[in-house]
Amino acid sequence: MKRLLAYAGIVIGLCILVAATSSQITGDVHKLRAPGKEKEWWREHYSAWGDLTAMAYLDNIVKFREARSFTYGQPAGTCKNNLDLYLYGDSYVTDIPPHVYSYVDSFHFIFRYQQQQCRLDTGKRNVLIIEVSERFLRAKFSDTSLYENIQVTQPIAGGILTESTAENEQHYASLLPSFKIADLFNPYINQNLEYHLFNYEFLTAPRLMKAGLNYRLFNRASGDVAISDDGQYLFLKRTVTPGHIYSCYGSISAGEINKIVASLNTIYKHYRDAGFDEVYLSIIPVPATILQPANYNRQIPAVQNHPALQMPVLDLYTVYKNHSSPQELYRAGDTHWNNNGMHEWLNLVNSTLRTENSKIDRR
């Protein structure tokens, strides 16, 4: 009997190791366990109170329980819809419905992980807004990799041609079908093992208990989450870790700012030459930038106010900085804005679209 158990242990252990190494197998396991949830299989826990609350398993802490509640009204002044709006963006704007944008005849959303080929209608004024969370500013705009996401081509069938799985691939190894020795030693194996071994609903309770214990005793959140100095907000730890590429703290060199600005100028020229009538940059400040600004590295104003920057900006940073109640712009347990914060951005966008539309009238 003991021998049988030992062999069972060996086989199960090997299977788990192989499954955690192989993208193919882990993907298949995930499809079986959570049909329809292709993305982010490695983090199953969901909390209605926010992504950071979920990451830190702080669902039981009342002060971080701010429900997701957004309202989307009809914008004023949309009698002439002559704009084609292309919005490249991330999770801040993913769920915003097209009808909230003023003067827009045709709306195209390009998610940051996707690639999309755009067929511009020369009869319309084509506006591209490049929205980026501050934490991705340095990583995304130190080069022109954006070209892979937004491709402007000759007329074709239109719509999304390819949905890249680039981000998911970073979290998988590819043991099969094209096997490489290095695939056996992928850096995400522990993350995958955690999924295979411990990502079950019945194990959520002890995790919530551990997180609650650490919070109540030590005022600490676990994993990738930090608590604001005033204790009222959760921050993504990387955004407040000096030196991290996602961080709004720690010094950022003039050379790096210059490099970002140079990339933005190249991108601006590229898309203007490709046929866009105007291209805007919209950087969304991370919560720590507005809510805990003492050590802010001022990377947004450094880029936006750079004398060499050619791309026009939708300056949400200044709007937020001058807001009468900046603490009412972000959700307490989430990396994103709340309804107020979103509407400040929408006002800025619609005001810009109004200006763009007026340029058509003058034409």
Added chain:
Amino acid sequence: MTFNSLQFLVFFMVVTLWFFQLKNQKARIWLLLIASCYFYMSFIPIYLLILGGTIVIDYIAGMLIARSEGSTRKGWLVLSLVANIGVLAVFKYYNFFIDNIHTATGIIGRPLDLPLLKIALPIGLSFHTFQAMSYTIEVYRGRQPVEKNFVTYALYVMFYPQLVAGPIERPQNVLPQLKEFRPYNRDNVREGITRMLWGFFKKVVIADRLAMVVDRTFAHTSESSSLALAIGAVFYSFQIYCDFSGYSDIALGAARVMNIQLMENFNQPYLARNISQFWSRWHISLSGWFRDYVYIPLGGNRKGEARRKLNVFIVFMLSGLWHGANWTFIVWGILHGLSVIFFPGKDNFNANKRLAGLLWIPVNFILVTLLWVFFRSANVAAAWGYIKSIFILRGGSHYIGINSVEFGFSLLLIAIMLWKERVKPGHIISGKSFYAYTIFMVLLCYYFGVFIENQFIYFQF
């Protein structure tokens, strides 16, 4: 693959279960060698070739040394040592050396622009290189018969529990154990598991918790108060102890489960009453290596007091350099050497002076703690600034990265750790106590562990 990872736990379970299902030692050696290759490759796969290369060289050198006499015998030993030290020199010290040439030639106004290597340091290079060298030296000295089986020799160097951070073993201790078939032994398994759990506790509950304070104070030296900096320095002493000795506990425990007894690497070093005693209790396998292969061949204490002091100085400077290619480690080693030379202290205190002896423990601890600041700092100037800031008793931020409850909890954990290792150093727990202890420690590590993917500090060496 770090010991405090899920990958290691699954890997260890599979290898251990498989090990005991094999009924002959040859198969077990093959299993452990393959497992050790997988373990090492999980850091940077290609570096297995470097390790393999040195193993082949030392294996052949061992054979040639064994069948030669006189100067030829010595020649083969020198060749093998040059090969090992050459690998260390290229991968660990080349860039440091070139950097210093750049600085020196810049200072004299004739700058040289020599190329730097863009390579990462293979994990644990200094450990397995030293272990390999001890084999050829022992064969040369005739104290170890040559190992003719290549697979067994390769496993001696690569045995995964001690491959990347020691203990730096001797062939006389490990090779006979690797060759002997030993059946499953429940007491060894229990002792091994309880020791591993104690190691995990020291690493994830204590060391990684203290790391939050240490990282904070060393990153914010200029704005922190003297008190905060002093706490950071003291916590670093315990962090590095719990980190490194925790690793050793896991290594010794993992080997013990498979009936292999590795040498002890620590013996309550912070209870030492002088710096010499500290070095007989801290990283014992490295101290022993330098004693046997450097200090004694240099003459030890046989050539007069002045020569002894010089030998001690050389050994500690080399020990500092062994830890890393940075002036901070060299200065740390030199300061330890000078402390041993000029403040040797007393080992024995009679009954009347027992209290006086006890008083030397905190004095020695403070000295060791101040010297650790060099070890932890990015450069010598930063270390000096840190130490100076402690002693000028300045104000500033008292924030140390954790709240007062966690600070108190950290002190309690340190006290428990010291008490346990002093009063109950054993690890065999029989019957129901074993299961209760295991469950308790697993829960303790889970609920109070700090999981921030911190590698063990000594992996970098």
